[in-house]
Amino acid sequence: MKQQIMKVNVSDLTWDPFIYPRGARSQKTITAYGEAFAVGAIFPPIMIQRVFNYPGIETLVTIVVDGIHRWSTFQENGIKEICAVEFKDTPLDYEENKTMLLLESAQCNTSHGDRLSSNDKKRVARDIASTDPECNYTEDALAQKLGVTRQTINTWISDIRARQKTNRNSIIIRLSRLGWTQEKIAQITEMTQGRVAQIINNANLCEINNLLTQGRNMEYIAAHYQMDLALTWAIRLQGKTDQEKFKELGWGLRTWDQWNFNECDERFGDDWPGRIPAQLIAHTLYYFTKPNDLVLDPMAGGGVVPDTCLLFERKCQAFDLAAQDKQGKRPEIEYHHWDPKTETWPVTKKPDLIFFDPPYYTKKKKEYEQKTNKDTSSISSYTKKDYKQFFKNFFTLAHKNAKPSTTLAFLNADWRDFESTPAAEEKSDKAITIFDYHSLLSETGWKTIFRIECPLSSERLTGNQVQKMQDKRILGTIGRTLLIAKIK
Ligand SMILES: C[S@@+](CC[C@H](N)C(=O)[O-])C[C@H]1O[C@@H](n2cnc3c(N)ncnc32)[C@H](O)[C@@H]1O
Structure with a gap:
């Protein structure tokens, strides 16, 4: 069926960062499109989709599936309407279909326009794998859609797939190692406490070293034992000193208070x-806990x-409002x-480190x-x-529920309104900086004892964006600071 071309208001469309991340937008392409448009070039229609059940919005939302650069060009040039075709002509449930929309968007981008970089494709593959625990999208299917080999897909997503294949026993062992009581584990796994105890006591911790000497890598070993990669590594490193662990993980131990790590280590934590x-957390644990x-x-x-x-x-209790336990x-x-404001403190024991x-x-x-x-923001x-005010209340609450030896490690970055403002014209009253957090800590009974700089990489900006900033005398920020505080 031929798709019908329609005109839509540029301002009615939504940019969805799951389907198209902000970092992947190229200012160079937008500028080039703008120049082509000025001399009369005609662009093909963009692809849009109406969706319901969009996070935080009760009405229908129209998202851009393909053509983010054309749409941005129209926005930047103040053009009110843009030609579009609909991907599906009826509204879709966003939650149920977002993976399909992501893949459609990626596929469009592999064949035309500002082709997806290898990093973009990797992100798409990893996002899809993370939202697809049933493995409906096979490595072959992803390879075909993204125009790469199956082997490439395998190296990109093997850690996620390993975690998804994690069996229940390894979840129980993970929780037990993090300090959960058998009673609490039994509650969330819906098993009897006796069965949980049995699994923990009989945990026949696998022969990782044998497999390593046979030349198997950690991803293979994790999949073999149906464990997630972090637990597999934890078992491999068990009983070693912290310093030996740094060495085996391939992380250089920083001696000074400047912790520069260009990349996240993809073995640990989810996207x-x-x-x-x-590595940043490992250093905090190394210096401030045992x-x-x-x-x-x-x-x-x-x-x-x-x-x-x-x-x-180390034992750990972790919380977030974005429940990951689905x-x-x-x-x-x-x-x-x-x-x-409600003063609820869900932590069961007084922590050594926050x-x-x-x-x-x-x-x-x-x-x-x-x-x-959820409806919480x-x-x-x-x-x-x-x-x-949130931080003032949180620091006060943490102070109330800490013990005299508790350390608070607080990570944040200066927030400044620099994006389109020359440095000399920035309004300081709009900014929130590390000095503000330092004052709030101090007001609530904490004394900052270390300030450790952990800068972000500046590579996320394109040469073109950097040039624009320099031309306008905009002073960017890549600073990120870890404040270490103790109770006064
Ligand atoms: C900077 S992210 C944490 C990233 C994490 N350290 C990692 O490396 O994956 C901040 C988190 O705070 C959570 N959050 C924001 N407001 C919250 C609140 N009021 N209560 C609980 N969690 C909240 C967000 O859902 C988000 O996951």
Whole structure:
């Protein structure tokens, strides 16, 4: 059937970061399209889809499936209408169909326009694998759609597939190692406490070293024992010293208070907006905790803190409002909406370390909204005043529930309104900086004892974007700081 071309209002369309991440948009392409448009070039219609059940919005939403650069060009040039075709002519349930839409968008992009880079394809493959625990999309099917070999798909997603094949026993062992009581494990796995005890006591911890000497890699071994990769590594490293663990994981131990890690280590934690490197957590554990200490992660996201605690034999309690436990994938992250006004503190024991990595003000606001399916909102959608008040309340609550030796590790970055503003014209009252967090900590009874710089990579910007910033004297920020505080 021939698709019908229609005109739609540019401003009625929605950019969906799951289907097309902001980082993948190329300013160079938009500028080139703008120039072509100015001399009369005609563009093919973009592809759109009406959806319902879109996170946070009750009415129908029309999302762009293909043609984000053409749409952005029209937006930037103030053109009100754009030609479009519908992918399906009836509205679709967003939650049920978002994987299909992502794949359709990726497939369109492999064949025309600003072709997807290898990194984009990897992200699509990993997003699809993560939302498809039943493995409906085989490696062959993904390879065909994304125009790469099956082997490439395999290297991109094998860790996710290994985790999805994780069996129930390994979930029980994971929770037990993180410090969960047998009673609590029995509750969430719907098993009897006796059966849980049996599994923990009889855990015949596999012969990882034998398989390693046979030349098998850790992904193979994890799949072989139906365990997730982090647990497999934890078992391999069990009983070694922290320093030996750093060495075996291939992580250089930083001696100074500048922790530069360009990439997240994909073996640990899930893909998650604002995901942080496991190495950063490992260093915090190394310097500020000892084996068996209890770590609290109040906003755990993709679970990289519990994974690192497993590796370094620390206990961990983790919470997030975006419950990840849907497919029993990460039962160690419990649902909790921090609303310090209610003063609820769901932690069972006083923690030795609180590792707190909240959203950096409004950064990734949309992505966090999409991750939550409850009516509660991420603090990234708060006003500046409420956001600051949240921390004041949270730090007070944490102080009340800590012990004298508890360490608070707080990660955040300066938020400045720099995107289109020359440095000299920035309004400081719009910004929230590390100095603000430092003051809030101080006001609530915490004393900052270390300031560790953990900068983000600057490579996420294209040469063109950097040039534009320089021309306009915009001063970017890649700083990210870990404040270490103790009770005064
Ligand atoms: C920066 S992310 C954490 C990323 C995580 N450290 C990782 O590497 O995957 C911040 C998290 O805070 C959660 N969050 C935001 N507001 C919250 C609230 N009021 N209560 C609980 N979680 C919240 C978001 O869902 C998000 O997953």
